[in-house]
Each structure stands twice: as C-alpha cells, then as structure tokens.
Amino acid sequence: MQRAFLSLFLLLLVLGCGLTKAHATELNSRPLVKDTIVIRLPNQATITLVVRDAAQLRQMKNYQLDSLTSRLAGYIVQAETAAKTATTDQVTLQFYPDKDQPGKNLPEQIRITTRKKKPSTNRVDVMLNKTFGVTVTTDDKGSKSYNTSEGKSKEERIAQRDSARLKKIKNKRTSAELVVDLGVNALINQKALDTTPGQSEAPDLRTEGSRYVNIGLDWNTRLGGKRSPMSLTFGPHFAFNNYMLNGNTKWVNDNGITSVVRETDGRQYQKSKLGTSSVNLPVMLRLQLRDKHYKSTFALGAGGFVGYRIKSWTKLKYTTDGNTLKDKEDGSYNMENFLYGVQGTIGYGSLELFAKYNMNSLFRANAGPDTQVLSFGLRLFGD
Template identity: 75%
Template structure:
C-alpha cells in the first residue's frame, strides 16, 4: 500500500509539473498550484505549493514512510491532549536528527485540541514550509488539509480565540483613564455682591478646563461573556474656573465674590483652580463585535469626593512687566463633593459627563451655582 501510494503521488506530481510549465509566468505569482489526493478511507490530502520548484522538492521527503511516521506522531499528540489540563497541546519531533541521511523533515510540529462533540482537530507543520491539518470526525473518519502556513482566516480565528479566552478568564481588569474637558456653571441663581448689586458669574469657556486622572477596576457581573460590569476606582480631578472680562475672584469677610477690577489693570487670566480626589461607582454595558473587540460602551452611576486644595491666579501686565499673583485659600468652597457621572462611546471614541449635585460654594458664602464637566475620555478599554 505504501509503494502504491508513493507511485500514485509521484505520478500526480510529474503530471502537474508538466502542466505548470505551460502556465503563464505572470499568473503563477498570484495563483497557487494544488494537488488533491483522495484516499480509500474517504480522507483527502491537499497539497498547496508556490511554484514547480517547490513541488519538485516534495519527492525528497519520501512521503510513503512519512505518512506512517505522521500516524505515530499524531497518536502521541492525541494521547497527550486527552491527559492535558489545557485546551490544546503542541509536540515537536525531529525525524532528520533521529535518522540522519534519509531525507526526512528537519522538524514536525503537531498541535492537537481536545475532542469536542463534532470533531477533533490536529495541526501539523513540516519544517515551517508545509502545514497539514488533520480533522477527525465523530465517526472516526480523518481528513487532511496541507497548505503553506496559516490562512488569513486561520490567523484571525486564532486572534479571536486568544481574545475570547482573555475576556472569559479575567473577571476584573484595571484601566488607566484620562479625561480632558471643560467646566460650565449650571443652575446658577442670582446673587448680590457686598455692594448690593446683582451679579452673575460669566466663565471664559476655553480657559475653564477640566482634567481627570485615575485607575478604574472593571468587575464583570454575571457569566463569562456578560456585557455588564461594575466600575470603581480612585480619580484625581483638577477644575479651573476662569472669569471672562476684567473680573476677579475675591474672598473677604467670609464671602467669595466676583468683583470688577477698578485699579486700571487689564487681566489676561483670572481663575479659581481646585483639586479633588473622587471615587466613582458605575454600572457599565460593553458590547463587542464578532471578533470580541469593544464596540458600544455605556456607563452611568455616581461619585463622591473631597476637595484637596484651591487657589486663585491673576495674570496681568503693568508698565511692560508681566505679573502672576497666586493666592492659596479655601475660598468658602464646599469640601465634600458628590454627584452623577457617565460615559458613552463607540470603538475608540468615548465621551464623559460629570454633574456636581453639591453647590460650588457654601450656602450664602458665594455664587449659588453647580458645576457640569464634559469632554473626551481616553482609557485602556
């Protein structure tokens, strides 16, 4: 049987080699040549080569004896897979070192996976040039598919499998987050300056920036592929409230007010800056595509925090000299912070919004207003 198979294979090879010489040279680079051998046991052996030169090299491998040798190697690989605690096992054999001088392959690498309800698949790699896939059906029939390396679909399937195992095997993940956005004053009620004049706080939009840094721990709720998780983690936020016009922040007599400059100085910057530490707690819905990559992300919840520090900064020019005056203080601002926040995103783009339910200043000690922060979020999702 082995000699018959070898004769049949060599005859098929010589026939195809003759046909290859008649094919156009320009199409050879784009189209691969194929030999299909149907065996009596309903198995199919398919060989795919780049050109006639590579095909001629196949006669050096003595495929009749190699087939018997592969059967023993595959049996060892299947036995190892049954005993393994992992989903797949890879074994390597070196026939040329075991029996030098017989033109055997330098290396045979066999990867076999545990048997499922439908089939057990075994991948065999000869040297790194010819790949063979052996599939055993439920009734015990084997099919062979040999080709040069892995196809694009096979590589994609391997990436998908690796990504899926990482998702299913890790219940809690950590992500670094970076928020960059703007601050706005909302629900602002009219208040009166010490002189009894009604006054409204008008912020300069581009100067009232919001920056947030932190780590979020994402804990999956439910099964291995559940899209719902609980998100929590420490965050450090920095808020700037920059006034428009020639107004400035003034803290005096237990109050913080916005006062118009009367000394003739023209301000370039008049801002109130704060820093705080916050702890968010949100429910998150994260959908994935067919390749297990994140697509739509929606999260919503609340936060609590504490103001760490605050200061004002004035920047102005007088007689050709630029001055920067900085004054640290509490500025009658609320120390304990709380509110609602959420994110929405698709693919690599994610937006955030954060609403402080607490007033920016203590009652009757400053403008009666709350803060809304919004912008772009960058994270490791």
C-alpha cells in the same frame, strides 16, 4: 554511476557468499520470514534489499551488473522527465527489462518513484507577542520574500484573533485600567447672591480656559457569566477644575464671602481663574457590547461619586509697565469640602465621552455664588 552500482552489488555478493551453512538452513526453515539489508551511502542515499534466503542473494551474481546500471541511468532520466510534467507531486514508473530483452538475465521489474523537485529555501520567522509575525524566505537563487501572514489564510488569522479576544474576556473577571479625562467646566443653576448692588457680578466663565482634567484607576468586575456585558466599575480618581472668568473680573474673598468683582484700577487681566483639586471615588454600572469578533462596540456607564476637596487657589495674569506678572493666592474661598454627584459615559469603539454633575453647590451656603458644576469632555484612556 556504473562503478558505484557495480561496487554495491559486489559487496552484496561477498556478504551473501560469506553466510554460514547453519544460517542458510535457519532461513530455509522459516520461508515466510524475509531478511532486510540496508546500505547507507555517503551522499545520504539509502539502498534497501529484501531477500527470502541466502540463495536469493547469491543469485545476484547471475545478473549483468554493468548492463543493469546503464539501464537504470536511462530509467532515472525518464522518471525525472515525467515528474517535471506531471500534475501530481509524485510519479511512479514501472519497467520490465526481462520482457524487453529475454534471455539476458535482466530483472523482471524495476519500479522508480520520483517527486517534483522543490527549491531549497531558508526561512526565518520573526514573531511579536504571538500575534504579529514577519516571515523572511530565501530560495535557492538567493531571492528573498517577505510575508506577514505567517502562512495562514485571512480567515485563519481572523479566527485566531477572535479566539484570543474571547479567551481574554472569559478569563479576566476583574481588570484594572488607567482613565484619563479631558474636558471643560460650566456653572449651571446659578442664583443671584444677596450682596450690595454693584459690588459683585454673576460668574461668567471662559469656556476654553475652564478646563477639567481627571486621572484615575478603575477596577472593572464582571457581573454574571463569562460573556456577560455588565460590570461594576470603581476606583480612586484625582480631578483638577479650573474656573476662568470672562472680562476684566476676578475672584475675591472678602468678609467671608467669595464673589466676582470687576477690576477698577485700570489693570487688564489676561487670565483670572479659580482652581481646585479633589480626590473622588466613582461607582458605576457599565454595559459593554461587542461584535461577532468580540471587539468593543457600544458602551454605556452610569453611577455616582463622592469626593473631597484637597486644595483651592486663585491665579491672575496681567501686564504692568511692559512686564507680565502673575499673582497666585491659596485659600479655601468658602468652597464646599465634601463633594457628591452623578456621572456617566457613552461611547462606541475607541471613542468615549463623559459627563459629571456635582449635585452640591460649589460654595458654602451664603458664602459665594449659589451654583453647581457640570464637567464634560472626552475620555482618552479606558476600555
């Protein structure tokens, strides 16, 4: 260290002594202006020397450089020790060599500012969709730490998520979403069919087998301001209805009349059902409330629908001589082609239930059981 400082000051002396007289005169003519010499060492350290004129620079040779460099080494040790025990990140110490040893041409004051040494770290950030991140930090000893908070407090992360949700709500006046409903069908408001006694029975559905499946695409258009909870929902839906019978009965279309008759030839049915598919267009008003973090809470929707029957069929499954057989027959079975009714949804958070009531009869007048359909169940996808 002593040789390094000695070489530095000798370099400064050479620079100072090499200044021309004309330059010195120019400096003296402007005593308020100071010159700055900056020296960058190979170890990335920087030494800055500020002088008023060349005369001050030449006076550097009067100092005992060997003694100064040794004294600086001691001062630096004291400063580093003070920084380790300090309560702040930065410590400044001042030394007065000339007062300690008068008459030796030592500097009047030396000021050293040191900071606490922080361990060198190597940090890698892995981000997903700008909302979830993992930070891997490696310290100077090779130890790794993992943090999913991205360096932010819990309150900051909550505020960031809330802001993202609010921005999404305000910026999207119209949105589209996939809707999938799973439920069951029930026949209600049944009236007796005027047929020959003993020839037919009232439909008695097996609940777990009378499934309802609906797949649709809804467009939601917000009504009102950017934070309005009201929206208009509409879009195409495709529905599949199954009407599975209890007991050993089957759906029969005979002489233009669809009825439910009991099997008499000894065949035992494992499944006996009537199935339909239809396309529908629902139109609903929807109320969507949110909490203080803009997450969906209570939701309520109500409206109507119109539709058209695409196809219908019957399917029988039974066992004969140890063999399982399936009979399927397509046909209209005197069912209504045009459909209409009312429907609604209610939910909280991610849980949502639906109900759908067909106001028209399932079959044409005097061509089948006089009954209507109620479908209800769980909405799996949707807002």
